[in-house]
Amino acid sequence: MDGNRNNSSSIRQMIKDNKSKRSRSALTEKTMPKLFLACAIISILTTVGIVFTLLAETFTFFERVSIVEFVTNKHWFPFTGEEHADYGIIALVAGTLTVTAIAMAVAIPVGLAAAIYLSEYASAKTRKIIKPILEVLAGVPTIVYGFFALTFVTPLLKEFIPTLKIFNALSPGIVVGIMIIPMIASLSEDAMNAVPNSMREGALALGATKFEVAIKVVLPAALSGVIASFVLGISRAIGETMIVTIAGGSRPTSDINVTESIQTMTAYIVQVSQGDAGFGTTIYYSIYAVGMTLFLFTLIMNLLAQFISRRFREEY
Structure with a gap:
C-alpha cells in the first residue's frame, strides 16, 4: 500500500x-x-x-552653399573664411576612391586566393589553423592599423619610393586592404563551400585538374557570393576612418597622386569633429553634407551587393 x-x-x-x-x-x-x-x-x-x-x-x-558648387567644384578649402571658402566634394571623393582602389587591389587577389585555398586545397587541420588567424586580423582595432601604416609601412615603402611623403595615399590604402582581407576571404569561402561536391567530382571525372576545378567550376558557381564580398569590401574601405586619418594626412585634392597627402570624407569628418569649427557655422554643417555623401556611397554599395547576390545566385 x-x-x-x-x-x-x-x-x-x-x-x-x-x-x-x-x-x-x-x-x-x-x-x-x-x-x-x-x-x-x-x-x-x-x-x-x-x-x-x-x-x-x-x-x-x-x-x-550651392549644391551645384558642392558637386562640381574640385577644391575643398573650408577653413579660409566664409567668403573665400570652397566646398567641392570632388576633392574628398577623389581621396576616398584612391584609398579604396589601392585597398581593393590588395584585398581582392589575396582574399580570393585565400578563399580558394581554404575551400579547395586545405585539409581540415590546416583550415582550423588558418581561419582563426584571419579572424584575429579582422578583430584588430583600426587605430592599431593606422599606427602600423604610419610607423612601419610608410618607412618601408620609402626605401623603394624615395619621393613618398610621410602622409600619403599608398600606405593607408595597402593597410586598409590588409584589414578587409578576412572579410573577402571568409565570405568567398562560404560561397564556394555552398557549391555541391557533385560538381567537383563530375569535373574531376572528366579529366580536369584540381586547379581547373577551382577556377573553372567552383568559382563561377559561387560568383554571386564572391562578387558580393567584393562589393561589401569596397563599402568597408570607403567607410574606413582611423587608418586614413592617421596615415593619409589632411590635404584634400582632386589630383590622384598616391605618394602625396590626401584627405578622405571620413578623415574630414574627424578633423572637424575635434573642434576645428564652432556650432552653427558653415563648416560645422559641412560635416553633415559629407556624411550624407558617405551614407549614399555605402548605401549604393550595399544595395548593389544585394542585387548581385539575387541576380547571379545559383540554387542547388
Whole structure:
C-alpha cells in the first residue's frame, strides 16, 4: 500500500511539474515575439533617426552653399573664411576612391586566393589553423592599423619610393586592404563551400585538374557570393576612418597622386569633429553634407551587393 501511495504521489508531482513547465513555456512563447518585435522597431527607429538628422542638417548646409558648387567644384578649402571658402566634394571623393582602389587591389587577389585555398586545397587541420588567424586580423582595432601604416609601412615603402611623403595615399590604402582581407576571404569561402561536391567530382571525372576545378567550376558557381564580398569590401574601405586619418594626412585634392597627402570624407569628418569649427557655422554643417555623401556611397554599395547576390545566385 505504501508503495502504491508513493507511486501515485510521484506521478502527481510529475504532472504538476509538467504543468509548471508548460506554463513557463507558454509565457516564453508569448513574451519573446514581443521582445523581438521591440528590437526590430528600435533598429528601424534608429536608422530613421540617423537619416532624418543627416537630411535636416544637410539641407541647412545647402541653404548656405550651392549644391551645384558642392558637386562640381574640385577644391575643398573650408577653413579660409566664409567668403573665400570652397566646398567641392570632388576633392574628398577623389581621396576616398584612391584609398579604396589601392585597398581593393590588395584585398581582392589575396582574399580570393585565400578563399580558394581554404575551400579547395586545405585539409581540415590546416583550415582550423588558418581561419582563426584571419579572424584575429579582422578583430584588430583600426587605430592599431593606422599606427602600423604610419610607423612601419610608410618607412618601408620609402626605401623603394624615395619621393613618398610621410602622409600619403599608398600606405593607408595597402593597410586598409590588409584589414578587409578576412572579410573577402571568409565570405568567398562560404560561397564556394555552398557549391555541391557533385560538381567537383563530375569535373574531376572528366579529366580536369584540381586547379581547373577551382577556377573553372567552383568559382563561377559561387560568383554571386564572391562578387558580393567584393562589393561589401569596397563599402568597408570607403567607410574606413582611423587608418586614413592617421596615415593619409589632411590635404584634400582632386589630383590622384598616391605618394602625396590626401584627405578622405571620413578623415574630414574627424578633423572637424575635434573642434576645428564652432556650432552653427558653415563648416560645422559641412560635416553633415559629407556624411550624407558617405551614407549614399555605402548605401549604393550595399544595395548593389544585394542585387548581385539575387541576380547571379545559383540554387542547388
